[in-house]
Amino acid sequence: LGSEVTPQKQLKEEAETIMQQLLTMVQYTA
Incomplete structure (x- = not known):
């Protein structure tokens, strides 16, 4: 395979996805 991750x-x-989810949750609960 040429594309190796x-x-x-x-x-x-x-981590970036999790951070975005946390920020969204904080916005809703704030």
Whole structure:
């Protein structure tokens, strides 16, 4: 496979998604 996903890149994208979800939740509960 030519497209290899590095664990770091995957973790970074996952963390960004989680952060966005947390920010959205905070906005609704604020």
